[in-house]
Structures are given as structure tokens and as C-alpha cells.
Amino acid sequence: MAAPIRTLCCSVLKNSNKYFSTTCGVRAGEKWRQEHGLSRSGTEYGPLTDLPDWSYADGRPAPPMKGQLRRKQEREVLARRIVMLNTEMDRGIETWKKKQEEAKRIEEHKKSLLLKPKGNLLVKKS
Incomplete structure (x- = not known):
């Protein structure tokens, strides 16, 4: 059962004009961030990562995630x-x-x- 599906998938991929990318994606802006003393990506550290997303209406802080x-x-x-x-x-x-x-x-x-x-x-x- 697996063999016909495999050959079918391979033949479809050979005939298609679009290819799968096997390279890792380039981190947009990584060089600029490092030149300006920031993290490599926007999710490593900083206020968007470290501070809570919400707080209670009476002003109490949210529990840490x-x-x-x-x-x-x-x-x-x-x-x-x-x-x-x-x-x-x-x-x-x-x-x-x-x-x-x-x-x-x-x-x-x-x-x-x-x-x-x-x-x-x-x-x-x-």
C-alpha cells in the first residue's frame, strides 16, 4: 500500500514547478539587531518576552507564565x-x-x- 503512494508522490514532485526548500530560513534583521546591542531575534529577551501580557483590573500583576x-x-x-x-x-x-x-x-x-x-x-x- 505504501509503495504506490510513494511513487505517486515522487512523480507529482518531479513534475511540479515548485520545490521544497531544505535550507534554514534567514533571520530577518539579525545583523542589525546585534549591531545595535539587541538580541538575535525579538523573542529571546526584552520587555515583550519578559513582562506579563496582562494584569488584573485592580492593578495586581499577573502570575508569571x-x-x-x-x-x-x-x-x-x-x-x-x-x-x-x-x-x-x-x-x-x-x-x-x-x-x-x-x-x-x-x-x-x-x-x-x-x-x-x-x-x-x-x-x-x-
């Missing part, structure tokens, strides 16, 4: 990750500086243990 709660949670997770990575970088830099100071101190200690000039060589240097 699922998408708003999800975006808020994603931002919190991202902020926590940024803080964690920042503290890791700070700790890494401090550890690296301590290792550099320790290596310098060890090098100076090794130089102090080297043989020192004696006798006539000591007199000539002074």
Missing part, C-alpha cells in the same frame, strides 16, 4: 555558573602566584648554597 519562569531559572543557573568559574579562576591565579614565589624562593636558596669565593678571589671582588 511557564516561559518566564523557565527563562528566569536559566538566567539564575547561568549566573551561578559565572560566579563559580570566576572564583575558580581567582583561586587558580592565586595558586599560580604562590607556586611562582615558591620557585623563586627555592632558586634563591640554591644560589645561597653555592660555593663562595675565598682568599684572593674574595679580595679582588671587593
